[in-house]
Amino acid sequence: MKNVLLICQKELRSYFASPIAYAVMAIFGLIFGWVFYNASRDFVRYTLLQAQGMGQGGPMSVNDQIIRPLLGFAGTIALFMVPMITMRLFAEEKRTGTIELLLTSPVKDIEIILGKWLGALLLYVCVLLMSMLNIALLVLWGKPDLRPVLVGYLGLLLQGGCLLAIGALISTMTRNQIIAGIATFFISLLLWLLSWFTAFDSSVTATVVNYMSIVTHFENFGKGVLDSKDVVFYLSMMFLSLFLTSRSLESLRWRA
Template sequence: MSNIVAIAQKELKSYFASPIAYIVIGMFALLYGYFYIAILAYFIRQSLQMSEFGGQGAQALNVNQALIRPLLQNVTILVLFVMPMVTMRTYAEEKRSGTIELLLTSPLTDFQIILGKFLGAMALYGIMLLVSMIHLGILFLYGRPEWKPLISAYLGLLLLGGCFISVGLFISSLTKNQIVAGMATFAVFLFLWVITWIGGFSGPTVDQLTNYLSIINHYDDFGKGVIDTTHVIYYVSFITFGLFLTAKSVDSERWRS
């Protein structure tokens, strides 16, 4: 356990020692801030219009439904773009610089190294999500949003990010080149995102299948404030599978290299 923590700490520290953490969090904060302002402006106009025409005042628009949910839905898109940059170096950089020799000749199991790296990236992702909570906090100052759907939405975001990180780790473990790892990770993410596009006209079986595989469809319920075990199981098994593939890749690298 202490080994896992040591690796995770090292990973997190190295994100902050290099520009990566600042770029990732900074860019995320900028874009997220823009989304926030845009959606908030739209929300204000809508509620003004409703109070003028409907005359029913404050109860007309639900903050959770009309503001927070679309906002966090957009966060998933940011995550899609940002996470490859976080995971692309995890293994690729260690292999390129030779520090992988230190890790693999230390009394650590592969599982400890992988889990440490996973948790390190999760920690950075968690810090990034914390930034998004500041904006939401402001809503609590001026309105009365429900906080329970927020918890489910953030749980969903964490699980979604975990899937991205586990796939990113696996792809990073396949190459020495960070750019290759980053690009391939992005392509895989995007594919998992749009996989449902062929579902609509390929018959009900394919439709069901692609719906199940689509990494983003499973987020919908979390966004609505529903924690459905189906989706939790989907995400957790996705993460486990990604980490399992990483372990296999690291082990097979050992035999080939």
């Protein structure tokens, strides 16, 4: 455990010593802030119209009209951010040869993997914190229901952990960061698009494929519904990816 934290700390330091961490946080903060601004502006306008008796429709809710779409949107941006975070994890160490230091130190492979994954996850949490600034404004003035917000963030965390584990796996397979990044991006995109291909299909294959989509499982979290089925999906995906990462790292020793 000590080793995991040690490597995690080192990863975080490298992220914050390079522009990656700041770039990812700034881009996410800007995009999320802009979408948040638009959503809140529309919400306020619509509420005013309704108050003047001119709008129709049901009661307005900060949770349904602002927070839910925003968290869903954050989940989508995560698909684009995760490759930027994970591409260097192993690829860079393989290229510069520092992987030899890690693999010849008295540390287990799994400790290296968990440390790196945890470091990436913490950076991802920092990125999510940027969006919490905006949500905090809503809490101050909009009095939303907090439970769905927390469940939504838990969902983002699980989804992120899952994608980061996949990214880590891909990063062990090449010594080229760019290739690792692009491959991770397309695989994340594929996992996301799976739900599109099968949206109007109800055959068994479609159900299975749909189940594999990483976004399908986020929908419930977005609504504030904590379903053990989705949690299990994310946890098992994480476990599988990290396990494959350890296999891939092991095979590196045989090939290197």
